[in-house]
Amino acid sequence: MELLEFARGPALVFSAAVCAFGLAWRLYGILRRPLRTDLSAPRRSDTVAGGLRAILAKMLPPKGVKVRGVAMANAYAWHIGLALVVFAFAPHIAFIARHTGIGWPALPDPVTYVATAVAIVGLLIALLTRLTDPVLRLLSNFDDYFSWLVTMAPLATGMALLPMPAQPLWLAVHLLSLELLLVWLPFGKLAHAALVFVSRYRTGADFTRKGAAL
């Protein structure tokens, strides 16, 4: 079997399955823990709306609390860059449409090239910050660095595909790097892509019940 065939076939199925089942298991791991019923008299009853509000509100910087401004701006930049590369680049949309039947219009290629550059530079700055900032160095472990690597890898291998027509070997490597990311995603911090909804919802619902600040 050619490497590209392997990457497009069994490796893709395997990695997608690990990602889906791994994430489901991780979420189940949270949901299986006991739920403590709060018997206090609620100040507000719109807790579901509060949970959903928190999911949206926490996308913005907190009010009145200073955060690491440069790091936060950088995080916005590379998350948006990454989202555009994944979901607005024509070949990626075609790839998704081929497997799911769902497609949408792409952004012009030059825009996604800029987005790629922003994502790559942003990730490099993030790594540099993590390596030099005392707080981040203290907090960081294998997960942080490996998650960085598997996020950067598809971007870097994707860049190698830019001189068209794409070389099958590089295409295979690009796909395999994506598959590595999918396999790792449920186990490390990248799972925040799903966990963000759970933890923000929890705080949103609990704090809304009290009328406390989010």
Place this chain on the structure above:
Amino acid sequence: MSEFDAPRFRIGKPETRYDKQGEASDAERAAAALRAFMRDMTRSSAAYLESCIHCGHCAEACHFYVTSGDAQHTPIWKLEPFKQAYQREAGPFAWLYRTFNLKKRVTAGELREWQELLYDSCTMCGRCTLACPMGIDIAGLVAQARHGMFAAGLVPHELWAAADRAEREGSPLGATPRVLKDRIAWLEDEHDVKIALDRAEADVLVTLSSIELMKYPASLVALARILNRMSVSWTFRSDGYEATNFGLFSGNLDWQRDMSLRVIHAAIACKAKTLVLPECGHAYGAMRWQGANMLGKPLPFRVLHISEFLAEAVREARLKLKPMQGSVTFHDPCQVSRRGGATGAPREVLAALGADLREMAPAGDANWCCGGGGGVVTLHRADTHRYRAFEIKMKQVEATGAERLATSCSNCRLTFDDGQAHHGWDRKMESLLELVAAQLA
């Protein structure tokens, strides 16, 4: 200067520190902590402990980190042993962590090392929770991690002593029922005011913080004057008057329950419709948001912080006030405002006083903590960094240009008095309750 007039009235500085309790071996301590940690691994805690992305934003929100610059003061780092225990014992991949020893077993040595981070360096003010982009309630997790520390017998000396005394005597500061009765009799005599005590039935049961009783007794006089003027049916009860809860601070759930139940049973006994909590931040969190959970069923009465009670009274025109002179800034007690949801109440009261309110930046929900909450003000070894953190408050207050400062927490007031004395700062923290009593129309 009498003990009561000293800027710092609290647990005395121990000559020899005993920051561990009992004679258990290290293995037993670690095992006990783990059992307690596991009891707190609820769905909410699991969601939080799974979600940290190590972004470090919480550091900037913490008054201790901001003023020390010490990375160890990063709020989420204070939870490292709790996270470690979760991942190894309770998380969805615990079997992987255990099989390959990817997360080591939490040891007593590690817990000893973390004692200063979980107790001395955290007031559980919850500013970090606001800053967290994942919405992790770090302050709530610190309270849970303290349960494990108590089970391990690794509570700082003063905090354990205060909690133990509160459990045995009913007050962390020696305000026993007898002292309560004596001081009330003295206050009635001295201030010519009727202070209701041990009435068989009353609509409103009022409670106090023993800091008020012992150091700020004028607060009790103010409370009595206001309630008498409103013609409220009210009482203190010598079987349930202490609203502070050192069981909560120290991390002993059983003691927390005992302390809450004393007040709850007193309120039930006198058929109170409303329980009024004193100017005390954590008393509000302990009773308003955890009291029913301690009882195991909904409370058969309303629970209001005194600032909420006053706000309701002015809103319903049951309390008439004369306008006060001068400008004032208000320090929000974290557990009442940010974490309690009652940020608006003191502002309603100040508006009714016609106060020229000069808000600090930031104020309200994002307010900086005074640095003394969570039991930190009782810990002598935390003095240096508490005084350093207090400098944030001094700058905030000075920037408002307000002539007076007020709060509705006697623990914050105590922290301000102590910080003021330490820094030689020319300002005096006042009580919102006393401001109101001085303006009764």
